Amino acid sequence: MKFIISSLILSLLVSVSCTKKSEQPDAGSSAAKTTKELIVGTDAAYAPFESENADKSISGFDIDVLKAIAEKSGLQLKFVNTPWEGLFSQLESGDRDILISAITITEERKKVMDFSDPYFEAAQLIAVPVKSKVTKMEDLKNLKIGVQTGTTGDEIASNLVGKSNPNVKRFEGTPLAIKELENGGVDAVVADNGVINNFQKNNSSAFKVVSDASFKKEYYGIGVKKGNTELLKKINDGLAAIKADGTYDKIYQSYFGEVKK
Template identity: 35%
Template sequence: MKSTLIAAAMAALSFTAAQAADLGGAHLKVGSDTTYPPMETIDPATGQVVGFDVDVINAICERVNCTAEFVTTAWDGIFGALQQGDFDLVASGVSITDERKQTMDFTDPYIIVSQSIMLRVEDEGLTIEDFKTKGLKLASQTATTNATLAEELVGRDNIALYDSFATAVSALQNGDVAGLVIDGTSAAAYEKEFAGELIVGITGLQADPLGFVFQKGDERVAAFNEGLAAIQADGTLDALVAKYWGTE
């Protein structure tokens, strides 16, 4: 799965920590669908939001003088809630797309992920062609680029959409669907959680850059880009990638 993950080593991110902006100690509320390990999830022991996105946001805030409070928000409606001012930004494994950029602003990419298809272990070996010719259903989360890809692969009639990936995973386990289109980063987490039951069966599909999302025109995007550049330059971002997904 490590081959599906690329830290966003963008040449433009060449600032140093000393050059990062200062947000003056601002306390930022961060909207996040906290049902998507390892990007963001709730630690059952502490009740706290944890994950890769959380660590990246906190690292950026250390560089640009802010603090972050994660607010659990359902994916369906998360961008509307941002526009209404329920929080300051969204950090939830969000793919940067031209359509989304029309109504919201993104930071520079902080990671690039490849989409994958999860299968039950007993179905290992299924191909995309099998899904097409046998009418097998693909699941995904509604209003995601994963869902868009699923429709492109097998057509709208052969996909089942769910409010969360956790629900979609349950549908796959129960045999309600034959596969699940999901980012490879999170597929690896589910494969580990349900070892011997679910596998990442098809990899190397569409690659998506992920970014943090602000309201259109929010000047703090520039500060976050500088903070992102700083944690890339000093090795923090690479260390976080290694923490969650290991090294090649």
């Protein structure tokens, strides 16, 4: 009797052991390969880089570039429209894993986040009414200047006339600043070349564009939380891959009508 009971207990133990082992995901199974969905913050009011569609989906140059990078690096992404003012704090708090939003790489921003290799070369431009006599940034000293809050354009205008100068009119997005220019509420708008050129292309009679030799070249980068070297490497590897195989050039040409040199 004792022998029979002992045999039954042993049999049950072996059965449980086998069951537990079979419940562990195999190293090659889809469960083991599941990748965490990364939340991407982007201010979707900056066409052609990012804009929100009628169905609330987000599209644009930045979006296509990051999606192509993700495909190369095996990343899963979810894009979330995030106002510019809260973009960087969302990354720092961990509510966003990645930022892509035509973000210029600066030494100040490097203090709070890590940037990928540059993926876009940009410069500032001045948009003014067609009949305006403005030929350079200095000419805006006594004029009303529209900028998007916290951008390089905001910084340039503030350096020219002072940050608290009431003639610097700040808006949540560059399209709003341009709309104010069309309505006569400001005399000029200072913003990134990609946005200004895109708006002018679609509204050719709205304003003219002025460049200034003092404007330095800028480079956009993809932001990750400071110290996240693993994710940064995946992004940089993916970026290098799409540049090498021509994918980046195709995306660039589809938005800007030329191949990036």
